[in-house]
Amino acid sequence: xxxxxxxxxxxxxxxxxxxxxxxxxxxxxxxxxxxxxxxxxxxxxxxxxxxxxxxxxxxxxxxxxxxxxxxxxxxxxxxxxxxxxxxxxxxxxxxxxxxxxxxxxxxxxxxxxxxxxxxxxxxxxxxxxxxxxxxxxxxxxxxxxxxxxxxxxxxxxxxxxxxxxxxxxxxxxxxxxxxxxxxxxxxxxxxxxxx
Amino acid sequence: xxxxxxxxxxxxxxxxxxxxxxxxxxxxxxxxxxxxxxxxxxxxxxxxxxxxxxxxxxxxxxxxxxxxxxxxxxxxxxxxxxxxxxxxxxxxxxxxxxxxxxxxxxxxxxxxxxxxxxxxxxxxxxxxxxxxxxxxxxxxxxxxxxxxxxxxxxxxxxxxxxxxxxxxxxxxxxxxxxxxxxxxxxxxxxxxxxxxxxxxxxxxxxxxxxxxxxxxxxxxxxxxxxxxxxxxxxxxxx
Numbered sequence: 421x422x423x424x425x426x427x428x429x430x431x432x433x434x435x436x437x438x439x440x441x442x443x444x445x446x447x448x449x450x451x452x453x454x455x456x457x458x459x460x461x462x463x464x465x466x467x468x469x470x471x472x473x474x475x476x477x478x479x480x481x482x483x484x485x486x487x488x489x490x491x492x493x494x495x496x497x498x499x500x501x502x503x504x505x506x507x508x509x510x511x512x513x514x515x516x517x518x519x520x521x522x523x524x525x526x527x528x529x530x531x532x533x534x535x536x537x538x539x540x541x542x543x544x545x546x547x548x549x550x551x552x553x554x555x556x557x558x559x560x561x562x563x564x565x566x567x568x569x570x571x572x573x574x575x576x577x578x579x580x581x582x583x584x585x586x587x588x589x590x591x592x593x594x595x596x597x598x599x600x601x602x603x604x605x606x607x608x609x610x611x612x613x614x615x
Numbered sequence: 616x617x618x619x620x621x622x623x624x625x626x627x628x629x630x631x632x633x634x635x636x637x638x639x640x641x642x643x644x645x646x647x648x649x650x651x652x653x654x655x656x657x658x659x660x661x662x663x664x665x666x667x668x669x670x671x672x673x674x675x676x677x678x679x680x681x682x683x684x685x686x687x688x689x690x691x692x693x694x695x696x697x698x699x700x701x702x703x704x705x706x707x708x709x710x711x712x713x714x715x716x717x718x719x720x721x722x723x724x725x726x727x728x729x730x731x732x733x734x735x736x737x738x739x740x741x742x743x744x745x746x747x748x749x750x751x752x753x754x755x756x757x758x759x760x761x762x763x764x765x766x767x768x769x770x771x772x773x774x775x776x777x778x779x780x781x782x783x784x785x786x787x788x789x790x791x792x793x794x795x796x797x798x799x800x801x802x803x804x805x806x807x808x809x810x811x812x813x814x815x816x817x818x819x820x821x822x823x824x825x826x827x828x829x830x831x832x833x834x835x836x837x838x839x840x841x842x843x844x845x846x847x848x849x850x851x852x853x
Contacts, residue, residue: 441841441844442691442694442841442844443688443837443841444784444836444837444840444841444844445688445833445836445837447784523690524688524690524691525687525688525690528688529686529688532686591799591803591804592795592796592798592799592803593796593799593800594792594795594796595792595793595796597743597746597747597793597796598743598793598796598797598799598800600739600743601739601740601743601796601800601804602800602804604735604736604739605736605739605740605800605804605806606804611735611739
């Protein structure tokens with residue numbers, strides 16, 4: 421799993437890197453000492469699963485600021501590693517809070533849990549696919565690329581990706597082959613049109 | 616190595632009876648058979664049975680713990696104490712058991728399950744399963760042909776340094792996605808005319824395979840990768 425650090429303290433950042441090196445499950449893809457615009461672009465490109473941040477960078481933000489800030493460019497789990505004692509209320513903004521006194525095993529456990537809970541919270545718990553989602557599903561099953569689908573419906577690639585995310589969240593099916601099975605079993609697709 | 620430290624986080628000890636270990640978690644029979652250990656333990660301890668079968672006790676207990684406690688993350692000391700060769704043998708035997716038993720049983724049950732469906736549906740579901748099987752076989756082939764020989768060469772001191780464990784970690788692909796898809800297809804979208812008892816049995820097999828593969832991946836990522844990291848950095852076999 422890809423981890424990105426936004427931690428001003430070199431000691432804390434290096435410590436985390438060594439914890440992750442020993443485990444192999446999480447891999448630090450990048451590290452910044454402050455929040456910056458190029459850094460935001462990096463998050464977007466890297467597709468981090470976890471972002472670990474020292475809340476001191478946010479000063480004393482009002483509730484929701486931290487999550488709002490990161491949600492603009494990443495759906496990663498946001499984990500705090502505070503260099504000072506964090507108020508209870510501020511903790512609620514994060515998927516997990518790790519302490520510099522946690523054992524490596526405890527840190528890994530917390531991260532796993534955070535990744536799990538953040539991915540399930542973005543899952544929409546709605547029943548059926550909308551008609552637009554069905555149309556897009558059929559295109560995906562036929563093997564069309566996101567760009568081709570976007571052109572066909574005159575929507576942005578970003579919108580296609582959002583639709584695809586919602587389709588997978590609703591059906592629980594992620595692979596293209598699996599979505600094709602879904603489309604065929606639900607008679608959304610003529611079997612002759614694939615293969 | 617401080618022996619006491621190694622067992623501190625685990626529910627199993629070298630001194631306990633092997634039969635008690637199985638009574639604590641019968642799924643460990645899978646580990647026992649893949650380690651090449653024979654049943655009929657009598658009153659012998661875990662350590663005694665392991666040494667009779669030529670299996671390193673610390674490695675055996677660590678794998679059992681990974682199996683029984685899904686949240687467990689081994690620490691540096693317990694990883695340093697294991698024998699990578701035993702882990703590789705274990706992973707290799709697991710691969711053959713998935714291919715020989717796991718998949719064969721699922722395929723057989725699945726064929727029976729979709730029998731009442733129309734030809735078109737039958738074909739779609741079975742070819743998805745066959746596609747998944749192929750993907751898993753490719754994944755295993757890579758490990759058999761590249762990862763395992765590398766580990767063995769590192770242990771013999773004959774590695775030429777052309778491959779490192781970082782490369783494995785980089786490319787280690789996810790084989791759980793399609794299995795997850797298959798679970799959901801059967802659970803949510805199976806045609807109505809299929810037998811529900813059979814469907815339940817297939818689902819149990821799919822869930823248990825998924826659980827087993829999860830632990831398999833965790834053993835690779837959380838034991839094999841870090842121990843090979845240590846060996847690469849120390850420049851000598853443990």
